[in-house]
Amino acid sequence: MEKAIVKYVTGLSDDASSWEKRNHKKYGNIANVRRQIDYDIKHGATKEQALSLLDKVRNHSSFAKLRKAENTLSRLNEVQEHFAPPKPTIYY
Numbered sequence: 863m864e865k866a867i868v869k870y871v872t873g874l875s876d877d878a879s880s881w882e883k884r885n886h887k888k889y890g891n892i893a894n895v896r897r898q899i900d901y902d903i904k905h906g907a908t909k910e911q912a913l914s915l916l917d918k919v920r921n922h923s924s925f926a927k928l929r930k931a932e933n934t935l936s937r938l939n940e941v942q943e944h945f946a947p948p949k950p951t952i953y954y
Contacts, residue, residue, distance in 0.1 A: 863907055864915055866898040871919060871937045872928060892937075896944050909945055916942050 874886045899912055919925045920938060928934060 863899055863902040863912060866895050867915060867919060867941060868925075868928065870895040870941065871934050872931060873933065873937065892940050895941060899941075899944070913942075913945055916945075 870890065870892070874883065874890065878886070903909060903912065916938065919928065920935075
């Protein structure tokens, strides 16, 4: 799960080869990351572990270099939205 999240949040490097660009286009989207996390949860991980990992990526000093990249926090927010409880709909 950590590998999938870090890979998505990191994004594609500026000097990526055509093979890396092709694979990133095919497998590097948010749907694949969510699918991988859901698979991990189905096979033993918990949502709390996933949320703590997202919090660790957001705050821990070992991921400081990762957070300096462009659009990192927006990608991290996209992943975290998948685990946020749905907002209640209020009808008037």
